[in-house]
Amino acid sequence: MEHITLLVGVVIVTALVFDFTNGFHDTANAMATTISTGAMKPKIAVAMSAVLNLAGAFLSVQVAKTISGGIIDEKSGVRPEVIFAALIGAIVWNLVTWLAGLPSSSSHALFGGLIGATLVAVGLHGINGDAIMMKIVIPAVASPVVAGIASFLATRATYRIARDAGPKATSKGYRAGQVSSAALVSLAHGTSDAQKTMGVITLALVSAGLVAPHSDPPVWVILVAATAMGLGTYIGGWRIIRTMGKGITDIQPAQGFAAQTGAAATILASSHLGFALSTTHVVSGAVMGTGLGRRGAVVRWITASRMAASWIITLPAAGLVAGGATLLVDEGTWGLWVVTLLALAVCAGAYGAAQRRRIDHTNVNDVEYVENAVGAERAAADVPAGAERFDAFAPPLSTTIAAPASRAVQTPMQTQKETAL
Amino acid sequence: MNIDWGALGSVLGVSVISTVGLVGLFTLGIAALSRQEAAEARGAAAPLARGGAYACFALCAAAVAYGIYLIAL
Numbered sequence: 001m002e003h004i005t006l007l008v009g010v011v012i013v014t015a016l017v018f019d020f021t022n023g024f025h026d027t028a029n030a031m032a033t034t035i036s037t038g039a040m041k042p043k044i045a046v047a048m049s050a051v052l053n054l055a056g057a058f059l060s061v062q063v064a065k066t067i068s069g070g071i072i073d074e075k076s077g078v079r080p081e082v083i084f085a086a087l088i089g090a091i092v093w094n095l096v097t098w099l100a101g102l103p104s105s106s107s108h109a110l111f112g113g114l115i116g117a118t119l120v121a122v123g124l125h126g127i128n129g130d131a132i133m134m135k136i137v138i139p140a141v142a143s144p145v146v147a148g149i150a151s152f153l154a155t156r157a158t159y160r161i162a163r164d165a166g167p168k169a170t171s172k173g174y175r176a177g178q179v180s181s182a183a184l185v186s187l188a189h190g191t192s193d194a195q196k197t198m199g200v201i202t203l204a205l206v207s208a209g210l211v212a213p214h215s216d217p218p219v220w221v222i223l224v225a226a227t228a229m230g231l232g233t234y235i236g237g238w239r240i241i242r243t244m245g246k247g248i249t250d251i252q253p254a255q256g257f258a259a260q261t262g263a264a265a266t267i268l269a270s271s272h273l274g275f276a277l278s279t280t281h282v283v284s285g286a287v288m289g290t291g292l293g294r295r296g297a298v299v300r301w302i303t304a305s306r307m308a309a310s311w312i313i314t315l316p317a318a319g320l321v322a323g324g325a326t327l328l329v330d331e332g333t334w335g336l337w338v339v340t341l342l343a344l345a346v347c348a349g350a351y352g353a354a355q356r357r358r359i360d361h362t363n364v365n366d367v368e369y370v371e372n373a374v375g376a377e378r379a380a381a382d383v384p385a386g387a388e389r390f391d392a393f394a395p396p397l398s399t400t401i402a403a404p405a406s407r408a409v410q411t412p413m414q415t416q417k418e419t420a421l
Numbered sequence: 422m423n424i425d426w427g428a429l430g431s432v433l434g435v436s437v438i439s440t441v442g443l444v445g446l447f448t449l450g451i452a453a454l455s456r457q458e459a460a461e462a463r464g465a466a467a468p469l470a471r472g473g474a475y476a477c478f479a480l481c482a483a484a485v486a487y488g489i490y491l492i493a494l
Binding site: 056059060134138142146147149150151153154155157158161162164165166168169170172173174177180184187188191254257258261262264265266268269270271272273275 | 424425428429431432433435436437439440441443444445447448449450451452454455456458459481485488489491492493494
């Protein structure tokens, strides 16, 4: 019993860590466009998103009951060890993509972790291939396209209708519109994603016999899951916000509004009709759509294709890590500790690497980024400083020396501001 | 394995129509507000534009409320 309690305790803590990474990984989904267009101050935006994520987590516990959504056969032998390994895979991949500033799907990371861990622990029969196709592959391909088309058309429409409108009314109006649509996305995200963690914790409690099967998550589980995600959101995944808000295309307020509304509508329409979508994919698609919708806007396809590549490898990569972790954990308690220590080392490494090229609320909208976008027309002098900036996968060391210096020149203000956590 | 094209199609339809509808409505509100502000600057009143703007924004607010209802469902 003691062993089980320890294991379940470790699983719960790990689930909360995942929830936390989920929070800061996905802040960008709701807030990137709002921040990059200046509709809200970065800190205020993430604070609002955090509160709404928290609120959203309390709204519903529907998803929490079917955490894996039939992708893995939960009866075939989901032990706490397997859940633990799955979470480790998801956390590691979330950290790697965050470091690279890539908006990959946290849900896919979790699903990938679950699939990988189950494959190793139970074998192929523990996994439902049809469900993977229907619940992961098809939505992943369709959702950015749907959100993209919706945002593209909405962007066209809004620029056409508002072409004679005065600047005062438009700036006020689009700001209000952006804030409301971003709020809706935050709320929807809190509901769907915090519930996944609640589901994982509940599953662990059930598998240890501490909670009756098919029961709702206990109140304390809802509370801690919502808090972990809210905290993560508030910390803010500034790297990903920057990619989403500035990296794909340069977003104007009208576009931010159109993209965010398209994302909110797609998320709500599909979850209402029974498709589980990744918020990340929807928002990325919407941002691309709105970039194509405004005349003169540039969509950076290199960034977009790098993002798409990260979507494809998210599931197998998280699965691979989770599978390896399962092998170790199955060796016994020492394996559990080895995996825990390795995971902690990855966390520390990612944090350390992030500190070297720090991106926070002070430089999230860094201008050099924008200049780099129109690189062809700009003076060649801009390019050396900015060119490798966007290379998310570049080894951190090669850029560390140049980056802080050039940024300090660009924004002398930032040194005086408080350093964000 | 069969893909449910019907459901996919309706997600596409509903998303596109509601997005374009909402954004269009909201932008109409902005345009009306702008017209009202322009009229005010000339010292004239534009009750129709003002009323139209508020009607547009109210409908959008109702749509947001419906969205929250869908989330909580």
